[in-house]
Amino acid sequence: MTRVPSVDWVALAPVVAPLLGVVLVLVVDAVAPRAARLARVHDALAVAGLVAAGAAVTWLAVDGAARSTVCVPGGDGEAGLVLPSCSYVVSDLTLTLQAIAVVGALGCLLLAVDGPAAADRTPHHVLLLSAVAGVAALAGARDLATLVIALETASLPAVGLVALRRDAQGAQAGITLLLTAVASLGLLLLGVALIHAATGELHLDRIATALSGPDLSGAVLAVAGLGTVLGVAGIGFKLSAVPFHLWTPDTYAGAPLPIAAFLAVVSKTAGLAAVVVLLALGLPALAGSWGLVVAVLAAVTVTVGNLVALRQRVAVRLLAWSTVAQAGWVLLPLGAAVDAASVPTAVAASVGYLVAYAAATLAVFTVVVLLARHHPAGEEHTLADYRGLARREPVAAAVLGFGLACLAGLPPGVMGLVAKLVAVRPLVDNGVWVIAVIAAVNVVLGVLYYLRWGALLVAAPGAGDGAPVTWRVRPAEGLVLGGAAALCVAFSVLPQVVAGVLPGVLR
Amino acid sequence: MTSAMQLSGMLAATDPPGTAETALFWVLAPVTVVAACGLLFARKAVHAALSMALVMIGLGVAYLVHDAPFLGAVQVFVYTGAVMMLFLFVVMLIGVSAADSLVETIKGQRLVAVVLGLGLVLLLTGAISQATLDETVGLVAVNEDPGNVTMIAFRIFDDYVWAFELTGALLITAALGAMVLTHRERLTPRTTQRQLAADRIAEGAVKAPLPAPGVFARHNAVDTPALLPDGTPSEASVNRVLRARGQVRSAEETAAPTAVIQSEFAEPLGDGTEEGGSR
């Protein structure tokens, strides 16, 4: 009896392309170590890896065919016919999450390319590309083993990236992230093991079938429920949901800014991908249990994130807490799931919010990176340093202002407004009123600090600021600035992209 | 804790458990649990590493007993043989006597940790202890066709080949990440002692010891600058902390009280001073 595994490499292309980039970068580095001339080759290879991944995602989306690969054959089981199950599936959900990750990573790469990455091109590019491959694999993962390994591939490189800021604070941030990541990995593994123990399956569709049976003992449900909780806790760390968020401010402040942007955009995408894959695809039958848990987690996360963000003065720390709050927003629609039938809408709203969040965050971070590069205080600059930016750098200030408006959900940031509406709607539809009200209150809290920042942009410049430095925006940075702004504007003009992204979300 | 549960699960999987197996379990399980606790609570790194080796061996034996010879062997080879030895090497490099500081600086941390840990244990036990296992197939039946090793191969290289390959990517990344965390490439040549000396001369700092502060009759005057030969005060002679606090006094200030003293002694010393002055 011999079996030959069949692998559909086209379906896997979004994962394989960045990994190929990794291999090529490593090969170039091995052939010509420390050749400064080859710096641009490294950059080009890394960009090419991401662009190829993006092209693959686009092609798959245009092609539209349902693809799945690395499958376990079905057959006649004890309980009747068992369908084949696959470890990797290309669906709208997969492709959307992959697209967010690839575009976000491309932005962060371009921001970092002459910044923190300049001294350590090889490790930076390799780590970043591996992380993207991890997120891409995670988005398509449909069994527990792939899920865990892909999540780790997505999150471990971030530790190395954070430590690229070669100073005590960077190392401290890296270690904090590493230890928290390992602790949460332990929880996740325990959770996954319990789910496996309860159902005897690794593939998510089979787990879902096993848990939706009519005659399940309470004990099985208890073990599976406990596994779910531990899994959510393990992944909650990635999303920086309260109370798994404590690493966030330290790490953001200690990381180089483009890497912080990477954490905010790509790592958060990984977190949401893991939550959605595990909960919505594997455990929809338990939606009644985890729905409220996620709702409460999300509400607490939004509230704590916003309250603490209100008190922040350093730009990057404010952003760190704001991403905590936004993580709550991303989770919020999932909290509206009350049964298996209400899961797809909730997931669509979550992913839609993530799209808006990623675009706006990238735009904001780009301007913060630019200001930090032109400010004596560097990455530690405060909000007060944005006073009068609109007069000195009107374009950057406009992009920042628009990005903040999108994050706050204020017109003209229609994208953010629609995303927030879409996020709250499932809650209202399913009658989770308390959480919906908390969300509404938090909109106001969020507006407060985003608006305060935005107002500073147009305020008259304060005395004693010294001669402002004229910004010299590098082409790569200009590209990111323009691209992120264009995305924000496009999604604001056509908010249906955010509102109803995923017709067949859980195909 | 975890390993103990794993063991009980394993033992329950044979059908029916023989007496020898049961006896072996009751020997192996306590030893493994004690070793696991030793890993957690040993103060010296070597002890912890040795405890871990013991846990691994205990697990390996348990696998062997339960008709999983390949897994048992790999467990011993890889973990006890390779990984643990690596740990021990590292420990030896750092220094065998290096022990963790066990002074807890955060108030209440230990109490909270214990309470929370116990809570988690209770929760897990509560949920898992309710569970009953179905009729088990038994490893003998599972291993019949096509055999234990082949089955593992099918699992790894066919059913879960994607996860397996991703693991490769993960490991490479992890190795590189570890390198980034620990290794720093030297971009400039190391500065030598000679170079340091030359730099110090080049920057024009004072090479000799700093001048002592001024010493006057009524003051042990660390706060008063010494006067240079040309009569100007020497800034370097006073501690810069005093200068920063604004507590430095000038020679002129101290001169004023001198005049008072002189006026006090004006009568008896009057002539002498005048003479001295005129001379």
Add this chain to the structure above:
Amino acid sequence: MNLLATTPAALLAQDGTVAGSAAASGAIQETGSWLLIALPLLGAALLLLGGRRTNRWGHWLGVLTPWASFALAAALLVSLAGYPEGERSRTLHLFGWMPAGQFRLDAGLLIDPLSVAFAVLVTFVGALIHVYAVAYMAADRDRRRFFAYLNFFVASMLLLVLADSYLLMYVGWEGVGLASYLLIGFWNHNPDYAAAAKKAFVVNRVGDAGLTVAMMMMFATFGTVSFAGVFAAAGSAGEGVLTAIGLMLLLGACGKSAQFPLQSWLGDAMAGPTPVSALIHAATMVTAGVYLVVRSGPIFEAAPTAQLVVVAVGAITLLFGAIVGCAKDDIKKVLAASTMSQIGYMMLAAGLGPVGYAFAILHLLTHGFFKAGMFLGAGSVMHGMGDSVELRSYGGLNAVMKVTWVTFACGWLAIIGFPGFSGFWSKDRIIEAAFSADGGQGWQPWVFGGAALLGAGLTAFYMSRLFFMTFHGTRRWPEDAHPHEAPRLMTIPMVVLALGSVGLGAALGPTGLFTDWMSPLAGEHAEEHPVLPAWAVTTLTLLLVVAGAVLAHRRYAASEVPAVAPTGTALTRAARRDLYQDAVNEAALMRPGQYLTRLLVFVDNRGVDGVVRGLAALVGGLGGRLKYWNTGYVRSYAASVLVGVLAVSGGMLLFRI
């Protein structure tokens, strides 16, 4: 299908077959009508983004785009005229704009006689003024930016009139507001001008708030804000709601069209360059309010109270503007007051219902020509007199500025309603219609007709005063003035507009061409029953006009005009100060507003901030614990994770049991 529901055409078009055939025969001009808006917008974008690189040729690009739009609009007009009367209203679906849940809105253009008439006016007058501005702004360093704003204005104005829903119209509405703000404050290095821009912006916001509230009420009542949807459902809503919507719409219209009580910004808006005053604050943007009222006809027709308020606002404003115009000594401010007054006429007509729609729009068109022409003439005079705007420093300019004199005279004769000229055909009919208000019964025809009549006499007086003080009488020029005729680029647009002032009314009015054109909009309306016969109204009007003009001639042409304004009567002094409108605004709105703000600041400081600080203190108190977790030690973070796990599992157990 986006038609006025009251018209037979609409009822027909709601039938699938008619709509289908209309769609099938859609001509290229209609499908391409989005270009009408896109071209000037593209021009504005190129000029703004191109920066200094486009300085050399930018103004010519700016001139080109409105002309291209005009060509498209003219083609559209011809194509629309080719359809039978019932099919002259069609929509062009552009894209699905906001399909968010129940709220579905498509962006589309509504091509019907009203919008096309407006589009032609906007593009033609706009294009002429662009040409004029090339010469007028020649010395300005920022001429490129000026043209960018003008282009942006044209695009926004076209979007405003062509939109097929209130929301899309609102986009254009805000766009013209922004353009107006930018252009009034174009010379914002002068603090007064910047303040004028701000004032216009703020007053307009008040009106915009009305429009927004109206849209919200529409959405709450009808579940849609598209013209077709709202008008189709207008009949079914209660009169109270419709009245409220109508009044809110009117508030929006008052803000944009400088109608009472939101009229105060228009005079100050003359701070902008003269081409701006001609295009935005005379010919097009300020008439958007009239457009809004006419477009919302089905709502107003179902809400007679709102309609009455519209008429009253029109009547008050037309007298208000006329009185202010009699006393001002600043040439542009007189013209601004006159604009206000003339729009009052249009508003009055629009408020009369279907009877007045065609006349309102006809007067809007003719006014667009003669008022723009006079503004350009005023610009030419200012150009010749070294940017002086003082009527009292002019006099006897007819000899040195022949073209300006003749073209201005055409505009003057048109606005006072001299028989045969454009204004006669449009304004006279409005006065007639006013005498048939409320079906020709009760007090309304007498009051509104009388006001319109009186306004005509006052108009003749103050416009003749302006004309004589500028071009006739003794020369009161300052010593360093060397008046001269403007360059060709400026005079040609003036001549074209003067031709329009002379002939447009006669071409459209008495021939019945325009009434026919607008009939799908106006629909069938009851026979008029004026309280006075038409010949009597015309005669009375003419008598008053002649009296006004003669009086003005005697006082300002035949006799010496003092170089310094005499103190005058109380009324004159009041009129000079815009009938104390700023003082009234200040006392009635600004002061209470300031007190309210102070109160709010107080409440904010003591109350809201107190709550926020309390919350913050709560966070801080809780922060004792938070700080305790947040020491930077990973082991405490791990403890927090454990807390989370336990809390979550505990919660889950609670929910499950």
